[in-house]
Amino acid sequence: MADTTLAELTTLRVGGPAGRLLVADTTDELVAHVVDAWSDEDDWLVLGGGSNLLVADQGFPGTVVVVRTRGIDAETDADGVTVRVAAGEPWDAFIATTVERGWTGLEALSGIPGTVGAAPVQNIGAYGVELSDVLTAVDFLDAETGERSWVPASELALGYRTSTLKHGRRGVVLTVEFRLGTATGDGVPVRYAQLAGSLGVELGTRVAPADVRAEVLRLRGSKGMVLDDADPDTWSAGSFFTNPIVSAEFARTMPVDAPRWQVGDDVKLSAAWLIEHAGVHRGYGVPGSRAGISTKHTLALTNRGGATAAQVAELARYVQVTVANRFGVTLVPEPVVVGDLLA
Numbered sequence: 595m596a597d598t599t600l601a602e603l604t605t606l607r608v609g610g611p612a613g614r615l616l617v618a619d620t621t622d623e624l625v626a627h628v629v630d631a632w633s634d635e636d637d638w639l640v641l642g643g644g645s646n647l648l649v650a651d652q653g654f655p656g657t658v659v660v661v662r663t664r665g666i667d668a669e670t671d672a673d674g675v676t677v678r679v680a681a682g683e684p685w686d687a688f689i690a691t692t693v694e695r696g697w698t699g700l701e702a703l704s705g706i707p708g709t710v711g712a713a714p715v716q717n718i719g720a721y722g723v724e725l726s727d728v729l730t731a732v733d734f735l736d737a738e739t740g741e742r743s744w745v746p747a748s749e750l751a752l753g754y755r756t757s758t759l760k761h762g763r764r765g766v767v768l769t770v771e772f773r774l775g776t777a778t779g780d781g782v783p784v785r786y787a788q789l790a791g792s793l794g795v796e797l798g799t800r801v802a803p804a805d806v807r808a809e810v811l812r813l814r815g816s817k818g819m820v821l822d823d824a825d826p827d828t829w830s831a832g833s834f835f836t837n838p839i840v841s842a843e844f845a846r847t848m849p850v851d852a853p854r855w856q857v858g859d860d861v862k863l864s865a866a867w868l869i870e871h872a873g874v875h876r877g878y879g880v881p882g883s884r885a886g887i888s889t890k891h892t893l894a895l896t897n898r899g900g901a902t903a904a905q906v907a908e909l910a911r912y913v914q915v916t917v918a919n920r921f922g923v924t925l926v927p928e929p930v931v932v933g934d935l936l937a
Contacts, residue, residue: 600653600932603660604644605707605821606831606895608903609932610653612639617660621680621768624663625735625742628766631657632737639932640766642709643684645821646716646831650933651903661711663768666691670776676730677772681711685718693803696777699728701803702789705814707821707832711767715759716928717752721810722785726752732759733769742768754857755836755928777803789813818890830894834910835865835925848921865925866892872920874913885909907935 600609613636618624631638637656641647663682668675675697679688689704702721706713714732718725729747736743750757759767775782781800784790790797793809814820822828845854845861849871853864869892870876879886884901886909888894895909914925927936 600641600644600647600649600658603641604647604649604831605829606648606903606906606929607829607897608651608901608906609647609649610651610903612653612658613655614657615660616657617662618682619662619664621663621665624659624661624681624766624768627659628735629740631659632740642682642712643707645707646712646929648831648906648927648929648931648935649903650935652933654932659766661709665769668695668697674773674775677774678733679710679770679772681709681767681769683710684708685710685713689807692774693807696803698775698777698782698803699723700772700774701782701806702786702810704807704810705820710770714747714750714752714767714770715757716755717757719755721789721813724752728772728774729770730773731771732767733771734763735766735768737764737766744771754839754862760930782806816890818888818894818896826899827888827890827896829897829899830888831929833865833893833928834895835869835893835913836928837865838863838868838923838925840923844922863923868917868921868923868925869893869913872917874916880905880909880912883908887913903933903935907931910936 598615599611601607616627618627639654639658640661641658642661661682663680665680668677685706685708686704688710689700692700702723703718706718713725714729731744731746734745750759781802783798783800784793784795787797792813793801795801818828819832839857839860839862842861853867855862876887876892877889883905884898885905886896886898888896895906910927918924
């Protein structure tokens, strides 16, 4: 992989070369590669599925460790099942396994690209479920101390698309532990109105996990959020911006038809609605650029084929400025940005 660029390892398909690229197929290799990288004075980056990265065209001058570890271990008891999963397991393949084995709690997170080890970093969520609902601990190699230990989920400050793993706690997730339910004849409750509507049931109705997974995959596919190598309209980092959380006072200044959800004392707004109503519509592209808004979902910034990281960043800045000018809201990118692109 000496000549591999990071564009070949990310779902946005942009990004230049790494200074050094190491691949870990086992947890022992992952630990060894990471410790080796830490012993160097250069910067380092751990890469899983590359689904939440925007890497500069200049690439990354330090060491990139690609995580390809595999393994799923489970211990069932009367109340459920404890599952430990290697960080490099592809996320959706793992979800498929949970459904096949009758483990419940993650079926609504089907179709999300990336790896299991990256999931706690973002505290991924969709259709009324967040990883924090079932995450119990991570096996973590700490960059500051060099120590490896199991860190309880309660110490990760898991919030909306955030955690201490994303902000402040430097190191590498080696294994992720979940506490899942076991399937019963009455299925699992549907917790999200859109999902319930598409399934043709009332909110809270219990549905077979396999049916939930199938409908989530269909919904995500209709929004271009299931990666398809043959369809550039899916070459993205998923939702590029997080839904902004504002004060209740500020929310009252928004148009009455702007979607909103109460989050404690604050209010969450819809980034997709803000983008669309600021005048940036599906399919929009900056003239002369190969980056564009997905034709299926306003929140996805896509590589139409041959786009550069600079072009993706230019489109992201255009969206941010347009929404800020129209609504006074600054949209925050969800992907990790490697390089000086959105400063």
